[in-house]
Amino acid sequence: MMQAIRYHQHGGPGVLQLEQVPEPVPQEGEVLVRIAAAGVLPVDWKIRKGLIPIPQIYPVIPGTAFAGVIAGIGLGVTGFEIGQEVFGRSTNGTYAEYTTAPAGSVALKPSSISFEEGATICGGATTAWCAMKQAGIKAGDRVFIHGAGGGVGLFAVQFAKWKGATVTGTAGPSNIDFIRSIGVDNPIDYTAARFEEGLEGQFDFVLDTIGGATLERSWLLLKRGGALLTITGQPPIERGEKEGVRVLRSTLASQEDLIEIAELLDKGIVQTRVQAIFPLREARQAHTRSEDGHGRGRIVLQVIE
């Protein structure tokens, strides 16, 4: 048996319970991971609240992002050994002492980063990486990133800079210095200015991590033939056609992507940021903090204290 956070119905943070549950068994093509740290993604509480219409089998162990140690290997898996430190993505829940994941969703954790830092990669760096790849960002491009200090935004800024783009980014007043420190050339405090003012038609790519009115006002920023990706809802394809903008879709990272991201982190070319660490038993507090929607970097649950 193992400890895991579970919920038996949709609801507020109070539905999250620490329970004893059976340890998962790796199936063919999967590895078993002893989790050291789990990322707390906004999608975790959105699913818990019932805001995302996906079929659920209760009880649910939340979480997809993890870092930990290989504890078992399923049939047909090659390239991993028990005891290796890894990070990755699981669809079997990660707010737990163990999870299973397809071997292709797992990669070796850079030795220079902690487990907590490793847990920030999936759903943060991976989302940003796939966005930059899809947009085909290259040297000289002008990129606009909303929520540039958030779990996705901070990686998007650094990947865009690494590609040689010029980056404009938005953040609240307490994160302006931070986004400048990670490479944003033109930081904009979204509480003090209308971000689009004076920047109409200037950008090759806009990454929207906020949605709503922010997405609506973002069309103005784009050059004709520019690209937009919103990670907060369905891709607005028809609107893109009207605006003469390529609307991109969010995609999942491959193992090759995970390895490339790990290398950039290991070399210190890209840095991550842990916003706060909560012990597993305080998952309710971690969700409440994430729902606040502000701050810098990723909230993480520490499973091995």
Ligand SMILES: NC(=O)c1ccc[n+]([C@@H]2O[C@H](COP(=O)([O-])OP(=O)(O)OC[C@H]3O[C@@H](n4cnc5c(N)ncnc54)[C@H](OP(=O)(O)O)[C@@H]3O)[C@@H](O)[C@H]2O)c1
């Ligand atoms: N589809 C996908 O693959 C995918 C993957 C990951 C995330 N997402 C979604 O993308 C969104 C962002 O995820 P995340 O992990 O980056 O969230 P996060 O870590 O909570 O970061 C959001 C950031 O946005 C800033 N912010 C809040 N309101 C803003 C505004 N009006 N304008 C500009 N910045 C603002 C926040 O801090 P300050 O206001 O303090 O500066 C914070 O730094 C979530 O809705 C999440 O569910 C989707």
